[in-house]
Amino acid sequence: MYTRRLLLSSIASLGICATTSRVAMAAKLKPQTDGLRGTIDISGYDVIPNGVSDQSQAMNRLFIDAAERGLPVFLPAGDYLVSGITLPDTLWLSGVPGRTRLIHAGGGRFMAGEALAKLTLSDLVLDGGGKSLDEEVGGLLNLRAVKDLTISNCTITGSAKHGINAEHCGGRIDENSISGAASSGIYAVESERLAVTGNTVFDCGNGGILVHRWQAGEDGTLVSGNRVYRITATDGGTGENGNGINVFRAGGVMVTGNHISDCAFSAIRANSASNVHIANNQCLRSGETAIYSEFGFQGAIVSGNLIDGAANGIIICNFNEGGRLAAVNDNIVRNLHVDGPYIHDGAGFGFGIAVEADTVVTGNIIENAPKWGLMLGWGPYMRDVVATGNLVRGAGGGCYVTVVEGAGTALIANNLFQDVKDGGILGYRWNDKTTGDLMTSGAGAFAHLTLSNNRVS
Numbered sequence: 434m435y436t437r438r439l440l441l442s443s444i445a446s447l448g449i450c451a452t453t454s455r456v457a458m459a460a461k462l463k464p465q466t467d468g469l470r471g472t473i474d475i476s477g478y479d480v481i482p483n484g485v486s487d488q489s490q491a492m493n494r495l496f497i498d499a500a501e502r503g504l505p506v507f508l509p510a511g512d513y514l515v516s517g518i519t520l521p522d523t524l525w526l527s528g529v530p531g532r533t534r535l536i537h538a539g540g541g542r543f544m545a546g547e548a549l550a551k552l553t554l555s556d557l558v559l560d561g562g563g564k565s566l567d568e569e570v571g572g573l574l575n576l577r578a579v580k581d582l583t584i585s586n587c588t589i590t591g592s593a594k595h596g597i598n599a600e601h602c603g604g605r606i607d608e609n610s611i612s613g614a615a616s617s618g619i620y621a622v623e624s625e626r627l628a629v630t631g632n633t634v635f636d637c638g639n640g641g642i643l644v645h646r647w648q649a650g651e652d653g654t655l656v657s658g659n660r661v662y663r664i665t666a667t668d669g670g671t672g673e674n675g676n677g678i679n680v681f682r683a684g685g686v687m688v689t690g691n692h693i694s695d696c697a698f699s700a701i702r703a704n705s706a707s708n709v710h711i712a713n714n715q716c717l718r719s720g721e722t723a724i725y726s727e728f729g730f731q732g733a734i735v736s737g738n739l740i741d742g743a744a745n746g747i748i749i750c751n752f753n754e755g756g757r758l759a760a761v762n763d764n765i766v767r768n769l770h771v772d773g774p775y776i777h778d779g780a781g782f783g784f785g786i787a788v789e790a791d792t793v794v795t796g797n798i799i800e801n802a803p804k805w806g807l808m809l810g811w812g813p814y815m816r817d818v819v820a821t822g823n824l825v826r827g828a829g830g831g832c833y834v835t836v837v838e839g840a841g842t843a844l845i846a847n848n849l850f851q852d853v854k855d856g857g858i859l860g861y862r863w864n865d866k867t868t869g870d871l872m873t874s875g876a877g878a879f880a881h882l883t884l885s886n887n888r889v890s
Contacts (some may be wrong), residue, residue: 449575450876493519515535518545522552522827533574535559543561555587586608589618590612596611597817606629616640618632646681661696672704678700706781710725722747723743724748727750733748735764736764743768744782750789758791761794783804784802785803794818796822798824808836821848830859835860844883845883850865850890858870
């Protein structure tokens with residue numbers, strides 16, 4: 434039989450054994466690092482915050498070792514002077530937001546990574562200081578073939594080229610502040626399921642967010658919730674530069690919910706981009722056409738956008754190049770002007786919505802368009818256009834429609850025109866008005882036109 438003393442002694446022994454077991458297990462599971470929360474200990478790498486000398490070699494050794502050991506790198510607040518940094522596979526690099534600053538020391542390149550399965554950069558400041566980059570380097574952060582890329586909550590500034598140059602990359606670029614790039618803030622080319630969301634891009638020389646491909650093809654990039662402003666066109670041109678968001682040859686791209694203002698050319702410009710969806714964006718004070726879908730595309734939805742201040746509002750064009758098939762609905766377009774950034778050799782500036790082929794234009798409001806509210810076709814380039822249920826207020830002419838030989842059919846019905854100086858629906862041969870108001874004179878002379886239930890008030 435157990436005595437009381439023997440029982441208490443046994444219980445105490447069991448407690449000691451359990452405690453010893455837990456301590457041994459914890460020692461076995463403890464990461465082999467003295468770093469912060471499992472990060473690599475940087476103290477042995479001569480990486481020093483606010484050091485006065487170039488720390489590139491030490492930083493490269495730190496990154497390689499951390500990636501090989503599967504440990505994140507946390508850089509404390511301070512300035513780090515570096516250049517020629519190679520980002521290894523699986524690197525996870527972070528810092529103190531706004532206070533961990535990697536500053537370009539000069540030389541050919543700043544930070545680059547290629548053929549990586551995964552790369553994560555967060556909470557860093559990358560400052561190019563306007564220092565030059567090698568010819569083969571596209572951006573301050575130069576990335577190629579990164580399958581799973583994350584760039585989050587970083588500040589990227591002062592690039593002599595693009596801020597981020599990402600070629601053949603997938604993943605996400607989100608919640609970053611990108612400014613002062615001599616070219617564009619983000620240049621994403623040949624992307625693979627990339628999401629560009631929630632970024633602020635401003636004061637860039639030639640473009641805000643660019644989604645491009647070398648040849649036309651499926652891309653699928655999502656561009657959503659970004660704020661883009663003060664984009665200039667340092668290299669000039671007639672639309673290749675100076676755009677807030679530019680989609681070129683990339684199919685299946687969605688541009689939604691962005692706020693874009695004060696761009697030298699377009700807020701959103703889609704060139705040869707099929708199946709593009711441009712929806713619910715705010716486009717303010719564009720120097721040229723606020724929203725473009727142009728050249729050889731098939732399929733565009735432009736809906737729910739608000740445009741205030743531009744030379745032209747929305748243009749869906751270039752049927753001569755194969756541009757066709759669009760829906761333009763429920764947009765507000767207002768306060769347009771006839772002054773553009775170059776001499777226009779076509780229809781010029783000052784109109785609200787222009788379309789050419791296989792397109793429905795419905796439920797839009799156009800206000801203060803000095804030339805025309807609606808523009809349907811250009812010369813013989815019009816086919817199967819429907820314009821219904823639109824409101825045009827305060828325009829030189831309510832609706833331009835081409836009456837050139839060879840133009841296809843147009844149905845113009847149930848539109849309301851208010852305060853239109855030259856009339857409601859007017860026939861044009863290119864830039865020459867050749868009819869009076871077809872709402873009063875009738876469209877019987879033009880078999881390709883059907884007019885019904887339109888009204889001028």
